[in-house]
Every structure is written in C-alpha cells, then in structure tokens.
Amino acid sequence: MRSLIRRLGLLLWLLPLAGQAAESGDPWLMLDKANQAAHQLNYKGVFVYQAGANVSSMQIMHVNYGPSGEFARLVLLDGVPREMLRQGNDVVIYQPKSEKVMVDKRRLQNGFPAVLPKLTDDLKANYQIKLGGTERIGGHEGQMVTLDPRDKLRYRCKLWIERESGLLLKMAILNDKDEVIEQVAFSQLMLVDSDNSDWFHPDIQRGKSYVMAPEETVTPIPARDESWTVTHLPPGFRKTEQVKRAVPGKPYPVSHLVFWDGLASVSVFIEPVSQGVSVPKVGSFSQGATNVLVTVHDGHQVVVMGEVPAATVAQISNGVVFNK
Incomplete structure (x- = not known):
C-alpha cells in the first residue's frame, strides 16, 4: 500500500x-x-x-x-x-x-x-x-x-x-x-482520407443558367513609375506588391500596393477621380480588425485598408505623395 x-x-x-x-x-x-x-x-x-x-x-x-x-x-x-x-x-x-x-x-x-x-x-x-x-x-x-x-x-x-x-x-x-x-x-x-474528387463540385440547382462575371486584369506597375510615392511607412512594413488592376465598371486602372510586416498586410488603392463625376465620399470606418480610410488628394482617390490599428492606416495614407 x-x-x-x-x-x-x-x-x-x-x-x-x-x-x-x-x-x-x-x-x-x-x-x-x-x-x-x-x-x-x-x-x-x-x-x-x-x-x-x-x-x-x-x-x-x-x-x-x-x-x-x-x-x-x-x-x-x-x-x-x-x-x-x-x-x-x-x-x-x-x-x-x-x-x-x-x-x-x-x-x-x-x-x-x-x-x-x-x-x-x-x-x-x-x-x-x-x-x-x-x-x-x-x-x-x-x-x-x-x-x-x-x-x-x-x-x-x-x-x-x-x-x-x-x-x-x-x-x-x-x-x-x-x-x-x-x-x-x-x-x-x-x-480525413480522400482519394477521389467527387466532392469537388458546386451544389447548384438544375435548370439555372450560368453567367460569368467579368474578370479584372492585373499588370505590374513599372519600377520607373514615379507619379506618386509612399513615404514615412510605419516601422516594420515593406512593400511586397505593386500592380495596376483594370476593374470592371471603372474608367481607369486602379493602382494597388501591398505593405506587409510578416503577419499583417495593408492595401493601398489609388485611382484618378473622373471629371464630371461627383467627388467620392471620404472618411474612415472599421469592421472587426479591419480599418479603412478613404481620402482625396491631387485629383486621386486613395483607399487604405488593412487588419491593423486605425493609426497605422492613417500614417500610410498620409505618406502617399503625388509628384508634380
């Protein structure tokens, strides 16, 4: 015992x-x-x-x-x-x-x-x-x-x-x-163990027709493009992507930049404001961890969004500079 x-x-x-x-x-x-x-x-x-x-x-x-x-x-x-x-x-x-x-x-x-x-x-x-x-x-x-x-x-x-x-x-x-x-x-x-792909198909009702949504086209932005720059990035963030997107319904391609710190990413979208079109709404909002800030500067709309605090989004937005 x-x-x-x-x-x-x-x-x-x-x-x-x-x-x-x-x-x-x-x-x-x-x-x-x-x-x-x-x-x-x-x-x-x-x-x-x-x-x-x-x-x-x-x-x-x-x-x-x-x-x-x-x-x-x-x-x-x-x-x-x-x-x-x-x-x-x-x-x-x-x-x-x-x-x-x-x-x-x-x-x-x-x-x-x-x-x-x-x-x-x-x-x-x-x-x-x-x-x-x-x-x-x-x-x-x-x-x-x-x-x-x-x-x-x-x-x-x-x-x-x-x-x-x-x-x-x-x-x-x-x-x-x-x-x-x-x-x-x-x-x-x-x-699970799976050796077939029968499950890999949508569960769609028969008799309905299919409509393809228009696809956006993406092209790299030349490194020599100096029409604008992003300065004073928050410490730890670096640019990982810079492309132009031809988005359906928009008259001009949208420039898209991505900044990353190893975990969180922030996207910056820049597009010209079309003449004769009302000035887009500006302001900020958040949902969950995502913060969004929309501003207009030098005839361009700048949208910054990412899963980072609002202060980080604002600092990146303030760093967008259009070169004369």
Missing part, C-alpha cells in the same frame, strides 16, 4: 513537469508547422467567423492530392447561398442570382485555416512569441500561442494549434485593451 502511495505521489509530482515539458517546445516551430499543416493535411469541418457584430459560419473540405495540388470547397451556411471552389489560389465562386448563377473567377489569398505566414525575419522582428495553456476546440486539444507586437502599430494575435497534427484551430485578434475584435474557430473538425 505504501509503495502504491509513493508511486501515486511521484506521478502527481511529475505531472506538472510533464506539462512544462510539453510547453517548452519552440513556439516559432509550432507556427511553422501550422502553416504547413493547413496546406498538406486533408480535413473537413465547420468554422465560425466573427468580426464585431457580424457572425457567419462556413463548411470546408480540403484535400491535398500531392502533385495535383490543393483543392478546397467552401460553403457559406448563413444568408444568401454561396459556394467557393479553390484550386491553389485560383477560385471560382458560385452565387445564385434570381434564376441565374453568377460564376466569379478570381485569384485570392488563402483563407482559414491557411492564414499563417511562413516563418520570416520580418515576423520575428515585429512580434514576440510565447506559449500559453491548452483549450479544447472543435473536439481537438489546442495549444495556445500568442504573438505580441513590439509596438502599437499592429494587433496582438492569439492562436490555438492542434497538438498532434499542427492544424490551426482558432485565431483571435485583440486590440490594445486586450479585447477580441475578430476571431475565427472550428466548431467541428475531422481529419
């Missing part, structure tokens, strides 16, 4: 140490594993997205066929029916409209749970990382990892990563008051 008590006592003493050992892994490597798992694993489930008062849920099925690449089908479960079929970054959106089905083909960035960036020096320079406790999410045990910004120009981010597979289970963005302003999390999740 005493031997049993001693063994139980030793076990209870070792349990906290075991927990510490589990949490002593490199959180940066956990983040990198989560980035890979979202692309490499086969899974299906339902996740819930919340930004402010807006809440929506989506069903996802993701399969990686190796050399054939990634395939995903997403179905919006709330509001107007809509489906998205994704192969790599090529996306086709099916949205019923009256008796027709609008087919919108575009290129999009990866969505949840493939939202984590690759491990870069930018990320490490702008954020500190630490491990937290564990929490059961969508039927799986998640290890919390926190990314703390090194300044007030970006948000704090909490991540819950599945301990065995490495898949991201939940992501929450918090403001400087430590309030959750945007989050997305699996409510159901199952890892």
